[in-house]
Amino acid sequence: DGQAPIGPATTRGRVPDADTVIAAMEKCGWVQAKAARLLGLTPRQIGYVLRKRGIEIKRL
DSSP states (O other): OOOOOSSOOOSSSOOOOHHHHHHHHHHTTTOHHHHHHHHTOOHHHHHHHHHHHTOOOOOO
């Protein structure tokens, strides 16, 4: 959909910080697959990051 990545998400297994993940999720309307693409992650990886960082998913 033409969105440029916010920044490199992982460098040798580093997990993006909560602010970066939340910014990506908000930009993508809290759609994990879109936010994952934006961050250069797989949907599975972003699910892990959300759990690890304790970020609750907003339900619309």
